[in-house]
Amino acid sequence: MQALVTGGGGFIGSNIARALLERGDSVRVVDDFSTGREVNLEGVDVEVVRGSIEDRDTVDRAMRDVEVVFHQAALPSVKRSVDDPGRTHAVNATGTLNVLDAARAAGVRRFVYASSSSAYGDTPVLPKREDMVPSPLSPYAVSKLAGEHYCKAFTKVYGLECVALRYFNVYGPRQDPTSHYSAVIPLFATALLTGATPTVFGDGEQTRDFTYIDNVVRANLLAAEAGPQVAGEAMNIACGERVSLNELLSAIAEVVGLEDFEAVYRDPRPGDVRDSLADITKAQTLIGYVPEVRLSEGLKRTVEWFS
Ligand code: UD1
Numbered sequence: 049m050q051a052l053v054t055g056g057g058g059f060i061g062s063n064i065a066r067a068l069l070e071r072g073d074s075v076r077v078v079d080d081f082s083t084g085r086e087v088n089l090e091g092v093d094v095e096v097v098r099g100s101i102e103d104r105d106t107v108d109r110a111m112r113d114v115e116v117v118f119h120q121a122a123l124p125s126v127k128r129s130v131d132d133p134g135r136t137h138a139v140n141a142t143g144t145l146n147v148l149d150a151a152r153a154a155g156v157r158r159f160v161y162a163s164s165s166s167a168y169g170d171t172p173v174l175p176k177r178e179d180m181v182p183s184p185l186s187p188y189a190v191s192k193l194a195g196e197h198y199c200k201a202f203t204k205v206y207g208l209e210c211v212a213l214r215y216f217n218v219y220g221p222r223q224d225p226t227s228h229y230s231a232v233i234p235l236f237a238t239a240l241l242t243g244a245t246p247t248v249f250g251d252g253e254q255t256r257d258f259t260y261i262d263n264v265v266r267a268n269l270l271a272a273e274a275g276p277q278v279a280g281e282a283m284n285i286a287c288g289e290r291v292s293l294n295e296l297l298s299a300i301a302e303v304v305g306l307e308d309f310e311a312v313y314r315d316p317r318p319g320d321v322r323d324s325l326a327d328i329t330k331a332q333t334l335i336g337y338v339p340e341v342r343l344s345e346g347l348k349r350t351v352e353w354f355s
Contacts, residue, residue, distance in 0.1 A: 054121035058121070124229070161213065266340065286339070
């Protein structure tokens with residue numbers, strides 16, 4: 049099939065593009081390489097449309113003859129959204145609307161949307177289930193949830209088969225460790241590998257359900273192939289277990305082979321969720337999703353890649 053991966057130069061998008069190619073699909077990527085990186089696609093046989101998802105002409109060009117869209121393009125990072133909520137909204141919410149409308153106009157069969165666990169916010173009940181009322185805390189969370197609502201509306205109003213995958217803290221090879229908006233695992237892994245001191249925001253007792261990239265790629269392929277019953281649905285994609293940041297640091301140090309390390313503790317970040325853990329029953333039932341790579345194995349593969 050002809051697939052379009054928006055944000056195909058990014059961490060998650062480039063991993064999806066590789067998996068699609070491996071199984072014989074034709075892959076087109078649209079990316080403005082603002083946070084995506086060209087090295088992620090080095091030696092990968094994809095057609096690249098260079099430009100922003102905010103630009104309708106670019107998106108229309110990218111959408112030609114496409115059967116399935118994997119919409120991964122976004123400005124990630126809760127912190128970035130706190131610093132510049134307008135940019136985050138423009139790319140994540142308005143950009144998603146743009147891609148959806150182009151997909152509808154082009155007659156796309158299936159639209160798989162990269163949603164976020166941040167939709168749940170700080171509601172006290174764990175694990176998070178999809179029937180809970182969302183309570184987004186940060187501008188980032190609001191922007192991702194807005195995209196999810198647009199997906200639902202496009203299914204209801206236009207019959208475009210949209211599936212939203214609520215990713216829980218994805219990590220793995222090709223995730224950018226170089227920005228202060230980078231995610232915590234690449235930051236901790238590169239710090240411990242290079243003898244630098246990792247920074248923990250808060251007391252380190254906040255918890256996350258870290259999800260290895262291969263599980264997320266697999267979920268995307270399953271969501272693309274599942275029957276029409278998935279249209280208009282949102283589902284958690286996670287590992288289904290949580291660790292605190294302090295436990296995470298120790299686990300990475302162990303993989304790196306450090307007996308002793310230091311960390312600095314700073315004020316918690318505004319917009320940060322305290323605890324996150326997914327119930328993954330819905331994805332199991334609807335698309336047959338099983339998290340094949342657990343945290344210890346995922347950390348091993350990630351540290352290996354970064355070193
Ligand atoms: C949130 C979403 C996640 C989404 C991501 C996109 C939740 C629960 N998760 O991730 O699904 O993919 O946004 O950006 O809402 N931290 C440190 N030191 C650092 C960097 C981070 O202590 O150097 C802390 C953060 O303050 C946070 C935790 O580590 O408490 C995780 O941060 P991060 O990796 O940025 O992801 P989330 O914001 O949890």
